[in-house]
Amino acid sequence: MTHSNQYNLFVVSRLFAGMSGSVPSILGASTITDLFFLHERGRAFLIFSLSFLLGTVAGPTFGGFIVDHVDWPIALWWTVGLQGSALVFVLLFLEETGFSRDGGSAHPTGPESFIANRIATFFLGTKIVPAISRSNLFHSAAAPFAIGLSPVTILAGTFQLFSFGWFVMINTLLTVFLEEPEKEGGYGFTPQQNAEFTFSLWFGIILAQIYGHRLSDWLPLRLCRKSGGTWKPEYRLHTLWLPSLVLLPIGLGVFGVALQYHTHYMVLALGAFLITFSAMLSVPVAVNHVIECFRQHALETSAIMGVYRLTFGLAVPFFVTPWEKAVGIGWVFGMAAFFSIGSFMLLVLLMWKGHEIRNLSFNGVASTEEGSKLTEPETVLIPNST
Numbered sequence: 001m002t003h004s005n006q007y008n009l010f011v012v013s014r015l016f017a018g019m020s021g022s023v024p025s026i027l028g029a030s031t032i033t034d035l036f037f038l039h040e041r042g043r044a045f046l047i048f049s050l051s052f053l054l055g056t057v058a059g060p061t062f063g064g065f066i067v068d069h070v071d072w073p074i075a076l077w078w079t080v081g082l083q084g085s086a087l088v089f090v091l092l093f094l095e096e097t098g099f100s101r102d103g104g105s106a107h108p109t110g111p112e113s114f115i116a117n118r119i120a121t122f123f124l125g126t127k128i129v130p131a132i133s134r135s136n137l138f139h140s141a142a143a144p145f146a147i148g149l150s151p152v153t154i155l156a157g158t159f160q161l162f163s164f165g166w167f168v169m170i171n172t173l174l175t176v177f178l179e180e181p182e183k184e185g186g187y188g189f190t191p192q193q194n195a196e197f198t199f200s201l202w203f204g205i206i207l208a209q210i211y212g213h214r215l216s217d218w219l220p221l222r223l224c225r226k227s228g229g230t231w232k233p234e235y236r237l238h239t240l241w242l243p244s245l246v247l248l249p250i251g252l253g254v255f256g257v258a259l260q261y262h263t264h265y266m267v268l269a270l271g272a273f274l275i276t277f278s279a280m281l282s283v284p285v286a287v288n289h290v291i292e293c294f295r296q297h298a299l300e301t302s303a304i305m306g307v308y309r310l311t312f313g314l315a316v317p318f319f320v321t322p323w324e325k326a327v328g329i330g331w332v333f334g335m336a337a338f339f340s341i342g343s344f345m346l347l348v349l350l351m352w353k354g355h356e357i358r359n360l361s362f363n364g365v366a367s368t369e370e371g372s373k374l375t376e377p378e379t380v381l382i383p384n385s386t
C-alpha cells in the first residue's frame with residue numbers, strides 16, 4: 001500500500017486488523033473470571049486491560065522512531081514478528097480455563113497427549129469445544145444485545161464511551177497537533193520528537209497501574225467491610241472518584257488551553273498525562289463492574305463494553321473539524337471536560353441505585369455475586385451468585 005491508487009487495500013487491511021485485534025481483549029475477560037476469585041479480580045482486570053491498552057500507545061511510539069530513520073512501511077512490517085510469536089505461544093501454551101468452583105467441571109477433562117489436547121482446545125466438535133447447536137448459536141448472538149440494552153450497561157457503557165473516548169481522540173489527533181508547522185498552530189515536531197512526546201502517555205499508564213494496583217481491590221473490600229461485609233458490585237466504581245471526576249476534566253482543560261494559547265509543549269504533555277491516567281483506569285473498573293452484573297456472560301459483556309469504549313473515540317475524526325471551527329480548539333476540550341463530568345454522574349447513579357437498576361436487566365442474562373460474604377481475617381469473599 002505504497003501508491004496513491006491503493007487506498008482500498010489500506011481500508012481492507014484496517015478491517016482485518018480491527019476484527020482480529022479485538023479478539024484478545026474480549027477473550028481475556030472470560031479467562032480472568034474463570035481464574036480469579038471475586039476479591040482478586042480488580043487487579044487482574046487492571047493488569048490485563050492496561051496490557052492491551054499499552055499497545056495503543058506503544059505502537060505510535062515505536063512507529064515514530066522507525067519512520068524518522070527508515071521507510072515508513074517498516075513501521076508496519078516489524079509487527080509481523082510479534083504476531084507470529086504470539087501465534088506460536090498461543091498454540092503451544094494456551095489452556096482452557098473454564099471450570100466450576102463447586103467441585104464439578106464446566107468442561108470434560110481434555111486429552112492428556114499434547115497434540116490431542118491442542119486439537120481439543122482449538123477445534124469445534126471436541127470434548128472441550130463442543131459443536132455449536134442452533135439454540136446455543138442464537139443465544140450467543142442475542143446475549144450481547146440483551147446485555148448492551150440493559151440499563152446498568154447503558155449507564156456504565158455511556159460513561160466509558162465518553163471517558164475513554166477523549167483519550168482515543170487525543171491519541172488519534174496528537175500527531176496532527178504536534179507535527180503541524182508552528183505558523184499553523186502546531187509545534188513543528190519531527191516523527192521522532194512526536195514519538196518522544198508519547199512517553200507522557202506511557203507515564204500516565206504506569207501511574208494508572210500503580211494507583212489501580214493499590215486500590216482496585218483494597219478500596220471495594222474496605223467499603224464492603226464497613227457496610228456489614230455484604231458485597232455489592234457498585235463498590236468497584238468508587239475507585240474512579242479521583243481520576244474520572246477530578247483529574248480527567250483538569251487534564252482535558254489543560255490540554256485545550258495548551259493548544260488554544262500555544263503554550264510550551266510540556267503543558268500539553270501534562271494534559272495528555274492526566275487524560276491517559278484517568279482514561280486508562282476507567283476501562284478495567286467499568287468492565288469489571290458490568291461483568292459482575294452478568295457473571296455468567298463475561299465474554300459477551302466484554303464484547304459489548306468494547307463497543308461502548310471505542311465507538312465515540314473512533315467517530316471523533318469525522319466531526320472534530322467542524323466542532324473546532326464552531327467553538328475553537330480550546331473549547332473543544334473545554335466542552336469535553338464538562339461532558340466527562342456529566343458522564344461520571346451516570347456512575348454516581350449506579351452507586352446510589354445500583355441494586356434497583358440491575359434488577360431491570362433481562363432475566364436471561366442477569367447474574368451477579370451480590371450478597372457474597374466477606375470473611376476475616378483472610379479478607380476473602382465467599383460467593384453467593386444470584
